[in-house]
Amino acid sequence: MPHDTPAHKRILIKLSGEALMGDDAFGINQAVIGRIVGEIAEVARMGVQVAVVIGGGNIFRGMAGGAVGMDRATADYMGMLATVMNALALADAMNKTGLTARVMSAISIDQVVEPYVRPKALQYLEEGKAVVFAAGTGNPFFTTDTAAALRGAEIGAELVLKATKVDGVYSADPRKDAQATRYARLSFDEAMTKNLGIMDATAFALCRDQKLPIKVFSIFKPGALKAVVMGADEGTLVHV
Numbered sequence: 580m581p582h583d584t585p586a587h588k589r590i591l592i593k594l595s596g597e598a599l600m601g602d603d604a605f606g607i608n609q610a611v612i613g614r615i616v617g618e619i620a621e622v623a624r625m626g627v628q629v630a631v632v633i634g635g636g637n638i639f640r641g642m643a644g645g646a647v648g649m650d651r652a653t654a655d656y657m658g659m660l661a662t663v664m665n666a667l668a669l670a671d672a673m674n675k676t677g678l679t680a681r682v683m684s685a686i687s688i689d690q691v692v693e694p695y696v697r698p699k700a701l702q703y704l705e706e707g708k709a710v711v712f713a714a715g716t717g718n719p720f721f722t723t724d725t726a727a728a729l730r731g732a733e734i735g736a737e738l739v740l741k742a743t744k745v746d747g748v749y750s751a752d753p754r755k756d757a758q759a760t761r762y763a764r765l766s767f768d769e770a771m772t773k774n775l776g777i778m779d780a781t782a783f784a785l786c787r788d789q790k791l792p793i794k795v796f797s798i799f800k801p802g803a804l805k806a807v808v809m810g811a812d813e814g815t816l817v818h819v
């Protein structure tokens with residue numbers, strides 16, 4: 580049921596890297612990032628503490644075509660560096676809207692961004708700053724979905740919001756199967772057993788074990804982020 584005030588005090592948003600491209604073929608579209616940041620700023624102004632894990636799919640993925648033939652770990656480090664670029668762009672746009680943003684990286688790149696230090700991240704959140712977590716988990720063979728589950732659990736987020744290109748979890752990938760139907764809610768076990776490809780199994784398992792629910796919703800739908808934060812029936816809830 581929707582609330583008059585935010586339903587959550589601290590949230591972790593997993594923002595798809597690909598969403599930052601808009602209709603472009605690659606990279607970062609400033610108009611798109613500006614609109615997304617506007618929506619994030621709106622919930623932050625309501626007093627919600629906001630942390631973001633940003634993906635890298637708009638630039639490089641360790642498993643994608645551009646990495647064919649490469650050593651997997653090397654390709655994954657390139658993917659993590661791609662997320663650092665996105666994090667810098669996101670924080671820059673946040674700072675321009677009046678939010679104070681801090682980027683923290685899971686891999687050392689000290690001349691560019693500060694390292695991830697959990698107590699410091701918690702301090703920033705308490706101070707009302709938006710924290711953008713870059714470089715995923717810092718380890719190859721993982722994804723930024725798993726980083727979202729990990730950081731969400733570490734900072735004590737009440738909800739992971741997977742802000743993506745589709746408006747929820749479907750019985751099959753809705754971009755490939757027009758007959759796919761959307762779930763309003765489902766359990767982590769169902770999502771894993773049915774092998775629903777919206778998030779990887781490591782991320783689902785970590786959230787399940789930590790009893791950290793996930794809301795999957797479309798970042799392209801204006802107002803959807805605020806609706807989720809207000810507790811409205813938006814997207815798909817994945818729960819224990």
Ligand SMILES: Nc1ncnc2c1ncn2[C@@H]1O[C@H](COP(=O)(O)OP(=O)(O)OP(=O)(O)O)[C@@H](O)[C@H]1O
Binds near residue numbers: 594635742776
């Ligand atoms: N069962 C399913 N329900 C909904 N979406 C699904 C499903 N299976 C696969 N997908 C696909 O998963 C995609 C999720 O993509 P998203 O870009 O958010 O993930 P990502 O790869 O973690 O992010 P990034 O773009 O940063 O790499 C959707 O666009 C959708 O096409």
Ligand SMILES: O=c1ccn([C@@H]2O[C@H](COP(=O)(O)O)[C@@H](O)[C@H]2O)c(=O)[nH]1
Binds near residue numbers: 658724
């Ligand atoms: O913990 C992590 C997170 C990410 N990677 C690599 O980065 C890219 C981009 O991340 P997405 O989650 O696909 O947006 C990913 O394909 C991996 O190559 C990683 O190695 N470890």
